[in-house]
Amino acid sequence: MMDMELWQPHQIEQDQCLEAQVGPLQLWLRRSGDEIRIATKHRRDIESLVKAVPLHPAAERKPAGLDWSRWVCGSCDQLLLTPVTPDRPVVVRPEVPLKIPPGREALFFVGVPLWVRITAGDANKVQLCEVPSVTLSNIWFGDPMSGDLCYSLRTRARREFSDSKAEPHRAICPVTIRNAAPMQVDIERFCVHVAHLSIYPGTSRLWTGGVQITFKGEAETSPVEYSEKPPTYEEVDKTLSEPRAPVKKRLLIKSLGNFGYFGGA
Amino acid sequence: MQGMLAIIWSDVFTKNLLGPAIRIAALILIGFPLILTVAAFVGRSTRKKLTPQANMLIRKGIVYFGSILIFLAVLHQSGYKLTALLGAAGIAGIAIGFASQTSVSNIISGLFLISEKPFTVGDIIQVGSTKGTILSIDLLSVKLRTFDNHMIRLPNEMLIKSEVRNITRFPIRRLDIKIGVAYKENVGNVRQVLLDIADKNTFCLDEPEPAVRFVNFGDSALEFLFAVWCVREDYIKLQTKLMQEIKERFDTEGIEIPFPHRTLYAGSVTEPFPIHIVEAQDKQAPERESSKA
Secondary structure (H helix, E strand, O other): OOOOHHHOOEEOOOOOEEEEEEOOEEEEEEEEOOEEEEEEEEOOOHHHHHOEEEEEEOOOOOOOOOOOEEEEOOOOOEEEEEEEOOOOOEEEEEOOOEEEOOOOEEEEEEEEEOEEEEEEOOOOOEEEEEEEOOOOOEEEEEEOOEEEEEEEEEEOOEOOHHHOOOOOOEEEEEEEEEEOOOOEEEEOOEEEOHHHOOEEEOOOOEEEOOEEEEEOOOOOOOEEEEOOOOOOOOOOOOOOEOOOOOOOOOEEOOOEOOOEEEOOO | OHHHHHHHHHHHOOHHHHHHHHHHHHHHHHHHHHHHHHHHHHHHHHOOOOOHHHHHHHHHHHHHHHHHHHHHHHHHHOOOOHHHHHHHHHHHHHHHHHHOHHHHHHHHHHHHHHHHOOOOOOOEEEEOOEEEEEEEEOOOEEEEEOOOOOEEEEEHHHHHHOOEEEOOOOOEEEEEEEEEEOOOOOHHHHHHHHHHHHHHOOOOOOOOOOEEEEEEEOOOOEEEEEEEEEEHHHHHHHHHHHHHHHHHHHHHHOOOOOOOOOOOOOOOOOOOOOOOOOOHHHHHHHHHHHHHO
């Protein structure tokens, strides 16, 4: 199983400063009186993408050059980092659009960047904040009169998850797109409402539940199913975080956008 | 005096006046509270289904209509002939109609605005050169708050007749920036730089995609239209930040934004303009000579 120390609770002493790294996201947490102060920094070097450093005492008690935020949370001597899904839907745009013939389906493995939820306290947990591990750009999914503000994710839309290195700040989301229409469909972008997904630790990386989108034609809405069970591609023995918004039934929402199709059987 | 009191007393307690008096009292004491109760009930029932303005109209309509009915009923119980009253009201109505045609037009325009819903409270609209946030949509007028905190009252009739631009109706907006670059610049490079600026700006949406259009060979510059999209709440922040980024990036890349200029030719491309440089001493000597003269 992957190293879970990053996501375990850690004690923090009075006037102590702890440091952690989740991929490109560096975190500093300092306890001062009844306050917890948090500073973050996003690294740009490629080596940082695979780095997972659990909370540990920082080299400096008061690191300089950082923008600190403060939370008053009483006597909180324990901190917990939890990976959670982004707070908005994610529009996945394959670098090379994919064409799915009628009656066929395609499975993609999408690396969804995660947010890190910082919680303080032991028995009475206080959620302090959620920090994105990467800065994602915004994208509008819909038309100019109505739609949803989403995060944009350019991806290679891998067909095999083992092709990519395990990155601690990403969870792999298996997305199956099934073409139930009588014509071929070009997949240029699809929207995943990640709020309905749980996060699970696998043997080598983090996973989300699976998503199945069924394309029924340009004029029809595509039914979307969000799996409430962990994926079976790696061994999973627990859930790291629950969905932000549980799904109670199949959603009929627009998930495929601006796709092209060719007439014919 | 005592005789008059005796007559009034006996009249009150005979069937001639007692019955109507009781009915009038009942109409007033029961009727008005009943109207207000019905208006409040209807208002509560329709609060979630209708806009606040429509809800207000319905409640006021019930109260005014009910009050007029009670008034006519009281007059009828009092023994007045309503036909004469209606006749007088008709004549008065014509006079009042001429006098209040603007107000009536505003009221009718207000009803159309409420039913058509071209804007709601909180929207930012522009009418002519007036721009502001809608504070309220009333029966006679719409109140705006301008960005420099003035209150402007726009008659509904004016809004029905004019072009009204609702700036915040849709969730996303496009920012258009006209940019002119020197003729010596590489068009492809300029386009690439602008798209890169949009890509790096956090307020720009990836889709709808930013666009750079080469629109004109201007008098002084190559003219481009740079169009980017953002959510409506980020419009001002985007405009400020993007303008600054364009200027800084153009300076870094050495892309010139030229001033308007004119190039003069002497009439023959082979011969330059003759230029005579005037020294300071030469300039002062003619001035002294002219002053002596």
